[in-house]
Amino acid sequence: MRSLVLIGHGSHLNPESAAAVYAYADLLRSHGLFDEVVEGYWKEEPSLRQVLRTVRYTDVTVIPMFISEGYFTETVIPRELGLGHQGPVPPSGVARVIGGRTVRYTLPYGVHPRMSEVIVARAHEAYPDLNAEDTALIVLGHGTTRNENSNKIVYQNAERMRQSGKFAEVHAFFLDEEPKITGWQQHVKAKNIVLVPFFASEGWHTLETIPEDIGLTGEVTVFERLGTEGQTQTMYYSKPVGTHPAIAEVIVQLAEEAHGASDRGGDLERGHQDAWNAVWQRLSAGPLRIGEVLLRSMSGMVEIRHALDEGKANEGLKTVVTPEGVRDQVRLDEGGEYRPVHTLRNLARGWRAVLSEQDFPRALHFLYPAVVEESYAQHHHALRCTPWAATARRQTGIYAKVQKATPQQVETVASEICGGCLKTRLWADEPLHQTFFDGVPGGIPCAEACTLLVAEVREEVSGKRGQKSGPSH
Amino acid sequence: MRSLVLIGHGSHLNPESAAAVYAYADLLRSHGLFDEVVEGYWKEEPSLRQVLRTVRYTDVTVIPMFISEGYFTETVIPRELGLGHQGPVPPSGVARVIGGRTVRYTLPYGVHPRMSEVIVARAHEAYPDLNAEDTALIVLGHGTTRNENSNKIVYQNAERMRQSGKFAEVHAFFLDEEPKITGWQQHVKAKNIVLVPFFASEGWHTLETIPEDIGLTGEVTVFERLGTEGQTQTMYYSKPVGTHPAIAEVIVQLAEEAHGASDRGGDLERGHQDAWNAVWQRLSAGPLRIGEVLLRSMSGMVEIRHALDEGKANEGLKTVVTPEGVRDQVRLDEGGEYRPVHTLRNLARGWRAVLSEQDFPRALHFLYPAVVEESYAQHHHALRCTPWAATARRQTGIYAKVQKATPQQVETVASEICGGCLKTRLWADEPLHQTFFDGVPGGIPCAEACTLLVAEVREEVSGKRGQKSGPSH
Numbered sequence: 040m041r042s043l044v045l046i047g048h049g050s051h052l053n054p055e056s057a058a059a060v061y062a063y064a065d066l067l068r069s070h071g072l073f074d075e076v077v078e079g080y081w082k083e084e085p086s087l088r089q090v091l092r093t094v095r096y097t098d099v100t101v102i103p104m105f106i107s108e109g110y111f112t113e114t115v116i117p118r119e120l121g122l123g124h125q126g127p128v129p130p131s132g133v134a135r136v137i138g139g140r141t142v143r144y145t146l147p148y149g150v151h152p153r154m155s156e157v158i159v160a161r162a163h164e165a166y167p168d169l170n171a172e173d174t175a176l177i178v179l180g181h182g183t184t185r186n187e188n189s190n191k192i193v194y195q196n197a198e199r200m201r202q203s204g205k206f207a208e209v210h211a212f213f214l215d216e217e218p219k220i221t222g223w224q225q226h227v228k229a230k231n232i233v234l235v236p237f238f239a240s241e242g243w244h245t246l247e248t249i250p251e252d253i254g255l256t257g258e259v260t261v262f263e264r265l266g267t268e269g270q271t272q273t274m275y276y277s278k279p280v281g282t283h284p285a286i287a288e289v290i291v292q293l294a295e296e297a298h299g300a301s302d303r304g305g306d307l308e309r310g311h312q313d314a315w316n317a318v319w320q321r322l323s324a325g326p327l328r329i330g331e332v333l334l335r336s337m338s339g340m341v342e343i344r345h346a347l348d349e350g351k352a353n354e355g356l357k358t359v360v361t362p363e364g365v366r367d368q369v370r371l372d373e374g375g376e377y378r379p380v381h382t383l384r385n386l387a388r389g390w391r392a393v394l395s396e397q398d399f400p401r402a403l404h405f406l407y408p409a410v411v412e413e414s415y416a417q418h419h420h421a422l423r424c425t426p427w428a429a430t431a432r433r434q435t436g437i438y439a440k441v442q443k444a445t446p447q448q449v450e451t452v453a454s455e456i457c458g459g460c461l462k463t464r465l466w467a468d469e470p471l472h473q474t475f476f477d478g479v480p481g482g483i484p485c486a487e488a489c490t491l492l493v494a495e496v497r498e499e500v501s502g503k504r505g506q507k508s509g510p511s512h
Numbered sequence: 513m514r515s516l517v518l519i520g521h522g523s524h525l526n527p528e529s530a531a532a533v534y535a536y537a538d539l540l541r542s543h544g545l546f547d548e549v550v551e552g553y554w555k556e557e558p559s560l561r562q563v564l565r566t567v568r569y570t571d572v573t574v575i576p577m578f579i580s581e582g583y584f585t586e587t588v589i590p591r592e593l594g595l596g597h598q599g600p601v602p603p604s605g606v607a608r609v610i611g612g613r614t615v616r617y618t619l620p621y622g623v624h625p626r627m628s629e630v631i632v633a634r635a636h637e638a639y640p641d642l643n644a645e646d647t648a649l650i651v652l653g654h655g656t657t658r659n660e661n662s663n664k665i666v667y668q669n670a671e672r673m674r675q676s677g678k679f680a681e682v683h684a685f686f687l688d689e690e691p692k693i694t695g696w697q698q699h700v701k702a703k704n705i706v707l708v709p710f711f712a713s714e715g716w717h718t719l720e721t722i723p724e725d726i727g728l729t730g731e732v733t734v735f736e737r738l739g740t741e742g743q744t745q746t747m748y749y750s751k752p753v754g755t756h757p758a759i760a761e762v763i764v765q766l767a768e769e770a771h772g773a774s775d776r777g778g779d780l781e782r783g784h785q786d787a788w789n790a791v792w793q794r795l796s797a798g799p800l801r802i803g804e805v806l807l808r809s810m811s812g813m814v815e816i817r818h819a820l821d822e823g824k825a826n827e828g829l830k831t832v833v834t835p836e837g838v839r840d841q842v843r844l845d846e847g848g849e850y851r852p853v854h855t856l857r858n859l860a861r862g863w864r865a866v867l868s869e870q871d872f873p874r875a876l877h878f879l880y881p882a883v884v885e886e887s888y889a890q891h892h893h894a895l896r897c898t899p900w901a902a903t904a905r906r907q908t909g910i911y912a913k914v915q916k917a918t919p920q921q922v923e924t925v926a927s928e929i930c931g932g933c934l935k936t937r938l939w940a941d942e943p944l945h946q947t948f949f950d951g952v953p954g955g956i957p958c959a960e961a962c963t964l965l966v967a968e969v970r971e972e973v974s975g976k977r978g979q980k981s982g983p984s985h
């Protein structure tokens with residue numbers, strides 16, 4: 040049996056940012072290649088520190104849903120997963136045994152050779168009449184000084200495009216590094232140019248910075264050719280590669296190749312199995328309360344509803360029947376605000392989920408990620424905690440600043456952010472002798488400061504907290 | 513049987529502002545003159561629109577805990593209570609029958625003749641050697657153009673002090689109106705002057721504006737006498753009259769006089785009795801869930817705890833045994849933030865209350881003011897609601913501005929503020945077919961927009977929302 044974990048960036052502010060990862064996870068579930076597909080996020084839940092604990096089988100493939108290698112795929116993700124690897128990942132990936140599981144970590148989908156098919160597809164979409172005589176292709180990358188590896192992919196794909204012979208010329212340009220896109224007219228001679236952004240999604244860059252930097256007026260822009268009177272070059276601007284439907288095939292193929300790497304697969308991971316058996320056992324004995332929800336098993340199905348809606352007639356509630364349906368109900372609070380942490384005490388009411396026993400664990404996982412596994416470990420005094428100092432020491436990049444936070448600053452921010460959360464902060468020596476397994480619905484452990492708290496402490500240290508009413512992104 | 517209602521201003525921002533009213537209510541309860549003492553607030557709960565419904569008996573005396581007559585005692589309180597009276601209140605008070613109850617509304621405590629004893633007490637405190645030869649008394653009032661009646665009390669008390677013969681001179685001055693305190697040296701000849709602020713409590717005026725306006729350097733300030741070289745006048749600055757312990761006796765006497773006015777007293781108010789009998793009935797049948805708490809009756813006592821703490825060992829919880837103990841537990845949320853509305857979904861955990869059956873109703877009243885009475889009325893389709901337009905039309909003073917709010921503005925603010933509240937907004941046509949009497953813990957009606965929402969809509973209309981992170985005061 041094999042588990043697949045897709046890793047996304049996610050966001051504390053924008054509820055939509057994980058949508059693409061959701062979609063690919065749903066696709067790969069229906070594809071049936073892996074026996075389980077789980078998502079993990081840098082800025083959402085389950086966090087990269089929790090996700091492996093929520094995986095059912097002992098054979099785990101981890102694919103970073105990033106378009107290019109770089110800071111996240113080489114520094115942040117391996118560190119947070121506990122891979123004990125830092126720096127470039129070889130083509131065959133990195134394999135480690137972690138907590139009784141064999142974990143294989145692959146390269147991001149952007150390096151896959153089939154990406155060039157996606158580039159060509161985007162080019163044709165923008166300029167259907169493209170031809171090898173008068174059309175040049177520009178593959179545009181972000182380019183960042185922090186990790187030169189992330190530009191490699193743009194050059195590799197540009198090189199593949201040259202060999203394909205489909206274009207008169209092929210160039211690689213970058214937003215933030217030489218050769219910069221702003222100087223394209225000094226290099227590109229062709230009459231027609233198709234500009235394809237090698238970006239994961241539409242966003243601030245593709246919609247704002249790129250058009251502004253080169254003076255695009257729309258999908259088609261006519262420029263005066265440098266040093267001439269009245270001669271022109273026409274540029275066709277395509278959508279980013281990352282959102283093209285063909286990406287899904289690239290990811291499926293990446294998963295198949297990774298799947299092949301695990302010869303005999305794995306079996307049920309003991310700790311995970313025990314935790315969920317304990318949940319089933321309590322559910323068979325009667326209603327089970329976890330956090331703000333009430334769970335009841337009824338004739339082979341399991342119903343989840345908000346405890347405040349106990350006893351409410353079903354007509355008065357919106358019924359959902361899939362784990363994804365539950366995921367959508369718990370994303371926003373009743374005021375329509377995004378809930379970056381699922382155990383905040385602002386779960387919306389007004390819905391009920393009726394799920395097959397097969398779907399129920401994944402639904403509860405979307406509702407309260409990693410809560411079953413971590414509470415069970417705590418129930419058996421086996422939950423390892425990470426004190427704030429260790430979490431802070433591990434931070435790099437824009438989050439390194441939290442290392443300067445005084446204990447008082449951390450406590451002030453924590454009392455506000457964690458004050459609205461169900462969890463008990465074991466990492467700050469708050470006692471938790473009874474979990475929901477002991478019948479205490481609010482008994483849920485927090486083993487380590489979450490990324491929302493880390494982000495808020497960073498704002499506090501840089502004196503920017505409180506200017507905005509919501510949490511920082 | 514007689515009920516006493518004390519009306520205070522309260523605050524959306526400052527948890528301490530109602531402390532004085534709490535203290536006087538506790539005092540009068542222990543005094544035993546009235547069979548029930550209930551508090552109602554302009555800016556806290558129970559609101560002035562709810563408080564009469566929470567009163568047990570049909571004979572009700574209402575005392576405004578204000579030092580002077582004016583805008584609140586003559587316009588806001590009578591209007592919100594539904595007294596059908598506006599403007600000055602005669603010495604004998606105003607009597608009306610409202611919802612089956614005889615309600616007598618008295619003058620504020622500041623007009624009571626015994627207030628002059630408190631002035632003298634404060635004067636002696638500030639200047640023990642005061643004497644009729646060389647000491648002048650200044651009674652300092654706030655003074656507001658909005659209602660000339662509120663200055664009358666200051667002149668009355670000054671006049672009584674003159675007749676007492678205790679001072680060489682007696683003057684009345686005001687902060688915001690002629691004769692202004694800043695010009696005191698043109699009128700006061702005596703060598704020593706005792707300045708007594710006729711204010712309800714220490715605050716911004718007594719600590720900041722007054723000392724600044726007249727140049728006080730502390731409790732004792734020596735001034736140069738106008739038009740002289742080297743002759744001086746010494747001013748002794750006392751604490752405000754409102755916080756002097758003797759005020760309690762004034763209030764007790766005011767209550768006794770009001771008590772006398774109700775010849776034969778009243779009996780249990782039917783609707784109120786039915787609602788609480790229904791609660792007792794359910795409690796005797798087993799645990800009862802209301803909002804975020806779990807109620808259980810055990811051997812003649814009733815236990816209240818947060819539903820998230822169900823099953824938690826008592827050692828892990830702080831135990832309180834009085835209604836006031838419950839009041840203190842529910843004032844702040846787990847992040848230490850003040851909860852201006854009690855049905856916000858941020859009730860702190862970590863406590864349990866064990867109460868006698870006699871104390872239980874008052875404790876539940878402090879926890880969820882008016883929820884039992886209003887839910888029972890809704891349970892019987894008898895809860896009258898007040899749509900937003902009617903609430904807005906009723907507003908005067910700084911709140912009149914809410915009449916300019918567009919439906920969209922009201923809805924935007926309401927979705928944010930009410931999104932975190934247990935209540936269902938009947939006044940905005942949100943359906944509520946089942947209350948906690950039907951076994952739905954979250955089934956709690958909101959019959960009318962609360963003063964917190966009105967205050968937030970006002971901020972929205974004046975474009976000041978979102979600058980501050982917390983709700984406006």
Ligand code: SF4
Pocket residue numbers: 380382456457460461462463464485487488489490491492
């Ligand atoms: S750090 Fe605080 S807010 Fe984050 S999960 Fe833990 S308790 Fe909740």
Ligand code: SF4
Pocket residue numbers: 853855929930933934935936937958960961962963964965
């Ligand atoms: S107006 Fe909104 S916040 Fe105020 S009590 Fe009603 S539902 Fe709650």
